[in-house]
Amino acid sequence: MRLTVNGVEHDVASPPLATLLHVLREELVVTSPKAGCQQGGCGACTVLVDGEPRRACLTAVAAVDGAEVTTVEGLGEPDALSPVQTAFHEHYAAQCGFCTSGFVMAAEALRTRSNGDLEREEIIEALSGHLCRCTGYVKIVDAVAAS
Amino acid sequence: MKAVGARLPRYDGVAHVTGRTQYVDDVRIHGTLWCKALRSPHHSALIRSIDTSKAEALPGVHAVVTANDVPHNVYGHLEGLGVPADEPLLAEIDVRWKGQPIAAVAAESEEAAQAAVDAIEIVFEEREPILDIRAAADPGVDHFHQWGAVYPHFGPHNHRRVRKGDIDQAFDEADLIVEGVYRPQAIEHCPMETQVSLAVPEPSGRLVIYSSTQAMYFSMGVVAAHLEWPLNKLKFIGGTVGGGFGGKVDTATETIVSLLALKARRPVKWRYTREEEMLTSSTRAPWHIEIQDAVTNDGWILGRRTLTLHDAGGYARFSPYGVTKHAFHHTGAYTIPNLRFDGFVVFTNRVPTTAMRGFGVTSVSLAVELHMSRVAEQLGIDPLELRLKNANRVGDTTGNRVVMHDPSTVPVVLAAADAAGIELGADYRAMTPERRNGDLLPEHLVGQQAPDGEHLATYRGATNGGR
Numbered sequence: 284m285r286l287t288v289n290g291v292e293h294d295v296a297s298p299p300l301a302t303l304l305h306v307l308r309e310e311l312v313v314t315s316p317k318a319g320c321q322q323g324g325c326g327a328c329t330v331l332v333d334g335e336p337r338r339a340c341l342t343a344v345a346a347v348d349g350a351e352v353t354t355v356e357g358l359g360e361p362d363a364l365s366p367v368q369t370a371f372h373e374h375y376a377a378q379c380g381f382c383t384s385g386f387v388m389a390a391e392a393l394r395t396r397s398n399g400d401l402e403r404e405e406i407i408e409a410l411s412g413h414l415c416r417c418t419g420y421v422k423i424v425d426a427v428a429a430s
Numbered sequence: 431m432k433a434v435g436a437r438l439p440r441y442d443g444v445a446h447v448t449g450r451t452q453y454v455d456d457v458r459i460h461g462t463l464w465c466k467a468l469r470s471p472h473h474s475a476l477i478r479s480i481d482t483s484k485a486e487a488l489p490g491v492h493a494v495v496t497a498n499d500v501p502h503n504v505y506g507h508l509e510g511l512g513v514p515a516d517e518p519l520l521a522e523i524d525v526r527w528k529g530q531p532i533a534a535v536a537a538e539s540e541e542a543a544q545a546a547v548d549a550i551e552i553v554f555e556e557r558e559p560i561l562d563i564r565a566a567a568d569p570g571v572d573h574f575h576q577w578g579a580v581y582p583h584f585g586p587h588n589h590r591r592v593r594k595g596d597i598d599q600a601f602d603e604a605d606l607i608v609e610g611v612y613r614p615q616a617i618e619h620c621p622m623e624t625q626v627s628l629a630v631p632e633p634s635g636r637l638v639i640y641s642s643t644q645a646m647y648f649s650m651g652v653v654a655a656h657l658e659w660p661l662n663k664l665k666f667i668g669g670t671v672g673g674g675f676g677g678k679v680d681t682a683t684e685t686i687v688s689l690l691a692l693k694a695r696r697p698v699k700w701r702y703t704r705e706e707e708m709l710t711s712s713t714r715a716p717w718h719i720e721i722q723d724a725v726t727n728d729g730w731i732l733g734r735r736t737l738t739l740h741d742a743g744g745y746a747r748f749s750p751y752g753v754t755k756h757a758f759h760h761t762g763a764y765t766i767p768n769l770r771f772d773g774f775v776v777f778t779n780r781v782p783t784t785a786m787r788g789f790g791v792t793s794v795s796l797a798v799e800l801h802m803s804r805v806a807e808q809l810g811i812d813p814l815e816l817r818l819k820n821a822n823r824v825g826d827t828t829g830n831r832v833v834m835h836d837p838s839t840v841p842v843v844l845a846a847a848d849a850a851g852i853e854l855g856a857d858y859r860a861m862t863p864e865r866r867n868g869d870l871l872p873e874h875l876v877g878q879q880a881p882d883g884e885h886l887a888t889y890r891g892a893t894n895g896g897r
Binding site: 312314315317318319320321322324325327354355356358359360361364368371372373375377379380381382383384387414415416417 | 444445447450453456621622623673674701703
């Protein structure tokens, strides 16, 4: 199996039913997707698979063989943030930061689909599968609206 | 003063939004083993036998530890403050809550570690669990705790007490007595990052411990005490916490991975599963709070009697501290001159409880605010005007003799009224937090006032005797 992760091609040695989260974190050491619940409930492991947000913890790696995977490490660099990353930073949308990677990836996918002004309801709908226990949801929605 | 009033970027914000923040689970040390624990499947039981030999013989298993492997097994979280110890790191004979750790394994993978846990042979003798704080101290209950149903070490008493003024006289003089019972329930902190730590043995003999703790030096002390090691053999790396809210104050994983790392001579990591976090990590305590207020028809609260039961779960941990804070806040943001408060820490066969955002305070604040509204309703008085009338003022003393020098009740209630669009009477609208006088200094509040300018309650007021 092969995966292209953030533009770099990798052979995958993990078994086919290993989760994409396991392959990213343990085999390829891409650690921004988090093992928050490993049950599909929290959204902290969200990555883009061929541009679509997916729960890495529920995705068998064999099911995405050959795909292009993007994680938050593949967006802007610390000195050249993407518009979504800039907005999260400037609007204080990250507190402890553990859920941030997942929120940023979901927001990136939303922004790719829709470049113009977004209704708050659209943003809330797109982020509804993500939990933040520091409960900074207002700032997160503000950030996405401003991105 | 560059920071006050300025809008500064978060120091860790760029790392968070670029995925560069390194949490404990992101640390990669070559050769790291995974930890899994054998936990009690029963609320209350005695361990009749335990045999780990089959687990130890499984492929990929590098170490198994039980209570016998802990140099100093029973250590209290508040031992440094003189609170005696009651909780073992790993259960010895008796288990007091469903999920209590009994043994732990370090193996090459999470799966191998879980297989080894499943291979530990253990025989329990179940006991009838005690799950209701109101029934725990009933006559005839054969309580599991060596100290009995309640924590007994509040100085000479078996509960936290507050006594101020003359409570019986207040109740004799009252026009009405308003009673209420309030039961805030347990809450799991549920941080996005579950409990996690990683212990790495160094060739020097030192241990490096990566920890998600909220309390670095406290955790260091706990690990050192269990291992009977000096602090200079431990190096803690922490300060990056994926949410805690009080749930990462108790030292949950660090000591056990340390023991396993020393025995296996390999790095060992323990990351709770979400299920483990929800079922076995400590919670905010459930409480049972009974309040009786002696009130006058024109809205003064002359006296308050309070009985609080705080559910500690199976062991004391920080609960005595929580109930002490609860006691200090049991009058809320209001001045009540005559008080009798009795707060008990009760042991039940629940997961031990701990700090959570306003430890011990939010529970009593909820009860007090609900009760204030109940008093207002029964008297037919506006609930905000009742609060303003009894609000803390400069020079007032609390139940534990703290003198108010900058109380915020009045401005906060006025701001709340504004935000909610509630009209207040002109007298109330004009209120300030300044010292009481005139109609706001009735006879029953004179004795509780500290002398003007006094900010420490070193005096003994006329009615401040104990009872």
